[in-house]
Amino acid sequence: MAYNLLKGKKGIIFGALNEQSIAWKVAEKAHEEGAEIVLTNAPIALRMGTINELAEKTNAQVIAADATSLEDLENLFQKSMEILGGKVDFVLHSIGMSPNVRKGLDYDELNYGYYHKTLDVSAFSLHKVLSTARKMDAINEWGSVVALSYVAAQRTFAGYNDMADAKAILESIARSFGYMYGRSRRIRINTVSQSPTPTTAGSGVHGFDKLEDFSERMSPLGNATAGDCANYCITLFSDLTRKVTMQNLFHDGGFSSMGMSYRAIEQYEKSFKDCPE
Numbered sequence: 001m002a003y004n005l006l007k008g009k010k011g012i013i014f015g016a017l018n019e020q021s022i023a024w025k026v027a028e029k030a031h032e033e034g035a036e037i038v039l040t041n042a043p044i045a046l047r048m049g050t051i052n053e054l055a056e057k058t059n060a061q062v063i064a065a066d067a068t069s070l071e072d073l074e075n076l077f078q079k080s081m082e083i084l085g086g087k088v089d090f091v092l093h094s095i096g097m098s099p100n101v102r103k104g105l106d107y108d109e110l111n112y113g114y115y116h117k118t119l120d121v122s123a124f125s126l127h128k129v130l131s132t133a134r135k136m137d138a139i140n141e142w143g144s145v146v147a148l149s150y151v152a153a154q155r156t157f158a159g160y161n162d163m164a165d166a167k168a169i170l171e172s173i174a175r176s177f178g179y180m181y182g183r184s185r186r187i188r189i190n191t192v193s194q195s196p197t198p199t200t201a202g203s204g205v206h207g208f209d210k211l212e213d214f215s216e217r218m219s220p221l222g223n224a225t226a227g228d229c230a231n232y233c234i235t236l237f238s239d240l241t242r243k244v245t246m247q248n249l250f251h252d253g254g255f256s257s258m259g260m261s262y263r264a265i266e267q268y269e270k271s272f273k274d275c276p277e
């Protein structure tokens with residue numbers, strides 16, 4: 001059911017690669033809720049993914065932009081304002097990539113060139129997006145920027161590797177820029193810390209299926225799906241959350257507040273019986 005929460009609003013959505021992508025679901029919901037959007041992704045993702053299907057469904061134009069390139073970002077904001085007929089009201093940053101994770105290099109043996117790339121793509125890109133938008137005055141007052149994060153920013157998850165560092169920086173950028181942009185232009189900036197979600201980026205994490213299962217069992221409400229995440233992002237783009245800024249908002253069925261569950265105790269007892277030593 002649609003509520004017209006974004007009627008009259010314009011936005012830019014980064015990171016829809018395929019139907020599994022969280023950004024894909026956000027784009028669909030934003031369209032359903034009455035927003036006009038521009039879709040963007042890295043040039044290689046436009047070639048490899050299926051974004052044109054989404055563009056057709058959501059009546060959106062697609063503009064290529066590598067989110068680490070200031071030149072591409074400037075072009076993206078310029079063209080988006082031309083297409084949408086003015087400044088935007090919301091931006092979704094749904095971008096993540098670690099060459100170290102892709103190559104299976106462990107955290108204690110990182111390739112530093114790759115490490116830099118991880119941070120540039122997954123964290124500094126948010127700074128670049130915000131800084132470009134601010135210089136070009138491309139976001140309307142009371143606009144909203146949301147970036148996607150993961151609880152590995154606060155706690156250690158084996159296999160999440162250098163992406164944990166990227167998420168910690170991403171959340172910090174949301175706070176620091178949230179202060180600057182909030183004070184000068186009343187723009188709000190938040191991160192949404194989402195449950196493990198079976199997407200191209202998510203499934204690339206070593207042991208993802210176990211992590212997803214563990215998280216599902218530990219969360220009183222179960223894992224949040226990409227569709228659930230889209231619903232939450234829409235509320236953050238809407239006028240109903242105007243005074244929410246500089247927050248890392250957990251959207252994870254309660255996982256981040258759990259310590260030990262009854263299910264985990266039972267499982268622990270079973271494995272303890274099997275191996276008494």
Ligand SMILES: NC(=O)c1ccc[n+]([C@@H]2O[C@H](COP(=O)([O-])OP(=O)(O)OC[C@H]3O[C@@H](n4cnc5c(N)ncnc54)[C@H](O)[C@@H]3O)[C@@H](O)[C@H]2O)c1
Pocket residue numbers: 014015016017018020021022023041042045065066067068093094095096097121148149150193194195196197198199200201202203
């Ligand atoms: N899937 C999960 O379990 C999960 C959990 C919490 C947070 N997140 C975060 O959600 C966000 C979206 O990921 P997803 O799970 O939908 O996976 P996804 O693979 O569908 O999306 C990642 C996107 O990042 C884009 N990207 C990579 N390099 C880029 C660049 N240089 N410039 C522009 N775009 C670039 C990719 O093309 C892709 O569209 C990421 O920030 C991810 O870390 C995912």
